[in-house]
Amino acid sequence: MNKEKNCIETPAVIDLRKQTREAYSGSKKLLDYESGEIVCLSVSGIGKPGGEAYADAIQTLYSFVYTLKFTLKGAGLLDFKILPLECKWGDFDPATTSAEDWSWTLQIRVPPEVTEKQIDDTARIIQERKGLELTPPERVIENGGRWLQLLHLGPYEKLGETYSLLMKEAEQRNLQPVSGRHREAYLSDPRRVAPEKLKTLVRLCVEEKRRDFELYPN
Incomplete structure (x- = not known):
């Protein structure tokens, strides 16, 4: 007697990197591009980058x-x-704010087909395996926009230099940064790569400068 075998068909692999090539390009040239909204798994916190909470x-x-x-x-x-780890920084001045008080949101982008129920189910699976209570990452929809992006090669401590270059480029293009919308994508594993060889994509969300005008001119 023939036995029927229940076979689960392997789904096609979704490669989000190919859908938004500019966003994950390792090009050393400055990129100016538009992106639509994306879905991310997100964990937010406060503390020094590289610290325990982080x-x-x-x-x-x-x-x-x-x-x-x-x-x-x-x-x-x-x-x-699985795409690179990204970080969305809070709206604070790193020059005047203690690193212990920096606010951040760590994210990994996932396909929009991923549902809240699937996230909750995954949390239960991890809890059963490890016997620990787990607060699952939040499913967040990030708005699209216009981005200026540069590849930073070197230690994280010098990322500010690349942000300065992006700010200058924005000024030359008559653009201004959108508050709270600067991001980093980490292409290297700092456990395996020397600081001077770390690759980080630095992104600045920008918009056209608003023209100041008088509502009630003299």
Whole structure:
């Protein structure tokens, strides 16, 4: 007697990097591009970059996104390539704010097909495996916009120099930064790459400068 085998069809792999090539380009040239809204898994916190809270957030995010990916793939629902870790910084002045008080949101982009229920289910799977309570990353929709982007090669401590270059470029193009919308994407693993060889994409969301005018001219 023939036995029927239940086979789960492997879903096609979604490569978000190919859908937005500019956003993850390693080009050393300045890029000026538009992007639509994206979906991210996000963990927010306050503390020094590289500190305990920051490191814990990274571990939580990576553990979660890999479990999510292979759970969905195993069920034949969805498969996707995991993109680099990104950080969205809060609206503060790093020159006058203690690093211990820096606010940040660590993110990894995922396909928009990923649902809140799938995120909750993944959290339960991790809790059952590790026996720990887990607050799952938040599913966040980030608005699109116009971006100026440069590749920073070197230690994270010198990222400010690249931001300065982007600000100058924005000024020359009659653009102004959008408050709270500067981001970094980390292309290198600092555990395996020397500081001087670290690659980081630095992005500044910009808009046309507003013209000042008098409502009631004399």
